[in-house]
Amino acid sequence: MKNIFDTLLLTEIFQGLGITLKHLFKKKITYKYPYEDTPIFPRFRGVQYIKTHENGATKCVGCYLCQKVCPSECIHIVTDCGPNGERLIRKYEIDLSRCIYCGYCEEACPVDAVHMGRDYHTTDSTRDNYVINMKTLSENYKKELANAQAKGEQL
Amino acid sequence: MQNMNNNVAEIVTVNMGPQHPSTHGVLRLVVDLDGETIVNVTPDVGYLHRGTEKLAENRTYHQFIPLTDRLDYLSPLSNNLAYCLAVEKFFGVKIPERADYMRVIYAELARVASHLVWIATHALDIGAMTVFLYAFRERERVLDMFECATGQRMTSSWIRIGGVRADAPEEFFKLAKDFVDEFDGFVDLYENLLTNNRIWKMRTIGIGMLNADDAQDYGTSGPLMRGAGIDFDLRRDEPYCCYDKFQFEIPTQPEGDTYARYKVRMKELREANKIVAQALENLPEGPIMTDDPRVAMPAHEDVYERMESLIRRFYLISKGFRPPKGETYQGIEAPKGELGFYIVSEGEERPYRLKIRAPSYVNLGVLNHMAQGHMLADLVAIIGTNDVVLGEIDR
Numbered sequence: 001m002k003n004i005f006d007t008l009l010l011t012e013i014f015q016g017l018g019i020t021l022k023h024l025f026k027k028k029i030t031y032k033y034p035y036e037d038t039p040i041f042p043r044f045r046g047v048q049y050i051k052t053h054e055n056g057a058t059k060c061v062g063c064y065l066c067q068k069v070c071p072s073e074c075i076h077i078v079t080d081c082g083p084n085g086e087r088l089i090r091k092y093e094i095d096l097s098r099c100i101y102c103g104y105c106e107e108a109c110p111v112d113a114v115h116m117g118r119d120y121h122t123t124d125s126t127r128d129n130y131v132i133n134m135k136t137l138s139e140n141y142k143k144e145l146a147n148a149q150a151k152g153e154q155l
Numbered sequence: 156m157q158n159m160n161n162n163v164a165e166i167v168t169v170n171m172g173p174q175h176p177s178t179h180g181v182l183r184l185v186v187d188l189d190g191e192t193i194v195n196v197t198p199d200v201g202y203l204h205r206g207t208e209k210l211a212e213n214r215t216y217h218q219f220i221p222l223t224d225r226l227d228y229l230s231p232l233s234n235n236l237a238y239c240l241a242v243e244k245f246f247g248v249k250i251p252e253r254a255d256y257m258r259v260i261y262a263e264l265a266r267v268a269s270h271l272v273w274i275a276t277h278a279l280d281i282g283a284m285t286v287f288l289y290a291f292r293e294r295e296r297v298l299d300m301f302e303c304a305t306g307q308r309m310t311s312s313w314i315r316i317g318g319v320r321a322d323a324p325e326e327f328f329k330l331a332k333d334f335v336d337e338f339d340g341f342v343d344l345y346e347n348l349l350t351n352n353r354i355w356k357m358r359t360i361g362i363g364m365l366n367a368d369d370a371q372d373y374g375t376s377g378p379l380m381r382g383a384g385i386d387f388d389l390r391r392d393e394p395y396c397c398y399d400k401f402q403f404e405i406p407t408q409p410e411g412d413t414y415a416r417y418k419v420r421m422k423e424l425r426e427a428n429k430i431v432a433q434a435l436e437n438l439p440e441g442p443i444m445t446d447d448p449r450v451a452m453p454a455h456e457d458v459y460e461r462m463e464s465l466i467r468r469f470y471l472i473s474k475g476f477r478p479p480k481g482e483t484y485q486g487i488e489a490p491k492g493e494l495g496f497y498i499v500s501e502g503e504e505r506p507y508r509l510k511i512r513a514p515s516y517v518n519l520g521v522l523n524h525m526a527q528g529h530m531l532a533d534l535v536a537i538i539g540t541n542d543v544v545l546g547e548i549d550r
C-alpha cells in the first residue's frame with residue numbers, strides 16, 4: 001500500500017530534489033582554477049627563491065650541498081675565486097623542468113639561502129625559460145617577501 | 156555438419172586498455188571471449204616502467220625517498236614509511252615516540268585517501284557516480300592535510316630515515332581533529348548509497364570469487380585476502396612503528412566476492428579513522444627526529460651555530476650514510492596489501508640491490524582466476540575490487 005502511495009505522489013523524486021536543493025546553498029568546495037588560485041598552505045613547496053642580505057648580495061655561499069643532495073640533478077653551480085680570495089658564484093641555475101619540488105635543497109642548505117617558495121604557476125612555452133638563474137631566484141625572494149608581508153606572515 | 160560447426164564456440168580476442176578509463180591507469184588486458192563470457196585474461200604490464208629499482212642503485216639512501224612517492228601514488232606516505240623502516244632496520248636506530256605516532260597518523264590518513272579513491276572509482280565503474288563526487292570531496296580534505304603538514308598533496312617525501320622531517324604545524328592538528336570527528340558520518344553516507352543498493356548488490360555479489368586457499372596460493376595480501384576470510388594484518392601480526400599501542404579491529408569477510416571486499420574496505424576506513432583519533436589523542440611531546448649521529452641530519456638551528464653539526468651535515472649529504480654489509484626486509488600493511496622493501500647492502504652509501512614487493516603486482520596475478528567465467532562487463536568490477544595502482548606494478 002505504502003509503495004503505491006510513494007509511486008503516485010513521487011515522494012522519492014521530491015526527496016532527491018530536496019538533497020539537490022540543500023547542496024545549492026552549501027559552501028562551494030570547487031575553485032574556477034585558471035581564473036582564481038586555489039589556496040595553499042604556508043608549507044607548500046613551489047618554485048625556489050634564494051634569500052639575499054640587506055645590501056642585495058646573495059646569501060648563498062656556493063657550498064654545493066644543494067647540488068649534491070638534489071635527487072634529480074637539476075641544480076648547476078659554478079664557483080670561482082675573486083680578486084681578494086673570496087668565493088664568487090659564477091653560475092647558479094635550477095632547471096625547473098627537471099625539479100620534482102622535493103624540498104631537499106632547502107633541507108640541505110647550511111646558511112638558510114635557498115628555500116621553496118609558494119609559486120606554482122610554472123607553465124611556459126619554451127624549455128629555455130625553465131632554467132632560472134640567481135637573478136630570478138633573488139627576484140623571487142623579493143616577490144615572496146612582499147606577498148608574505150601583505151599577509152602578515154614571516155618567511 | 157553445418158549445425159555442428161555453428162555450435163563450436165569461437166574465441167574472440169580483444170584488447171582492453173591501456174587507455175581504457177576503468178583500467179585505473181595504463182593496464183592492458185588481453186581478453187579472450189566466448190561470446191560475452193571471459194575465457195582468459197592476460198594482464199600486460201610495463202607501460203609505466205621507470206626503472207625505480209635500478210635507479211635506487213645510483214642514488215644515496217636519502218635521495219631515494221622521493222622516488223618511493225611515485226610507486227603507489229595514492230598513498231605516498233605509506234611508501235616513504237616502508238622504505239625508511241627497511242633502512243632503519245640496518246642501523247637499528249631507535250625512533251622517538253612522537254615521530255612514531257606521526258608516522259602512524261600519516262600512514263592511516265594515506266590509507267583513508269587511498270580507500271576513498273578506490274570506493275570512488277570502483278563505484279563509478281559500476282555506474283554509481285554520486286559516490287565518486289562525495290568520496291573525492293573528502294579525499295581533498297585529506298590531501299589538504301597532507302599539504303598543510305608536508306608541503307605537497309601527493310608527492311610528500313616527508314618521512315625520513317630516523318624520523319619525520321619536521322613537526323606538523325598546529326593547523327594540521329586542527330584540520331585532522333575536525334576530519335576525524337566527521338569522518339564516520341561520511342562513511343555512513345557512502346554506505347547509505349551503496350550497501351543496500353539493489354544494482355550495487357547485483358553487480359558485486361558473487362562476482363570475482365576468491366576463496367581462502369586460492370588467496371593464499373596466489374600470495375595476495377591486504378583487503379583481497381581479508382575479503383576471502385583470512386585474518387592477517389601486518390599491523391597486528393608483526394607490529395611496526397607503535398601499532399601495538401592502538402586498539403583496532405581487523406575486519407574480515409568469509410564470502411570472498413566483490414561485495415565482501417567492499418565491506419572489508421569500508422570497515423577498514425572506519426578502523427583507520429579510529430587509529431588516527433587515538434594517535435591524535437595520545438600524541439606524546441618530544442623530538443621528531445632521532446639523535447643517532449649515523450643517520451640523523453642535524454637540525455637547522457644547530458647547523459647555523461655549531462661547527463660540529465655543520466660538518467656532520469656536510470658529511471651526511473656528500474658521503475651519505477653507509478649501512479653495514481647485509482640484507483634486510485621490512486613489510487608494512489599498505490592500503491593495498493603488504494608493501495615490502497628488500498635491500499642488499501655492500502656497505503656503501505647506495506643499495507647494492509633494492510627489490511620492492513608491490514602489493515598491487517601480486518594482487519593482479521589473481522585477476523585471471525577471478526574473472527574466468529564472468530561477463531565482460533563484470534571485468535571492470537573485478538579490476539575495481541582488485542584496487543591496483545599501476546605506478547606500483549610497473550615501478
Ligand code: SF4
Nearest residue numbers: 070099100102103105
Ligand atoms: S626541490 Fe628537489 S629536485 Fe628541485 S632543485 Fe631542490 S632538491 Fe632538486
Ligand code: SF4
Nearest residue numbers: 060061063064066109
Ligand atoms: S646549499 Fe645553500 S649555500 Fe650551498 S650552494 Fe646551495 S643555496 Fe648556496
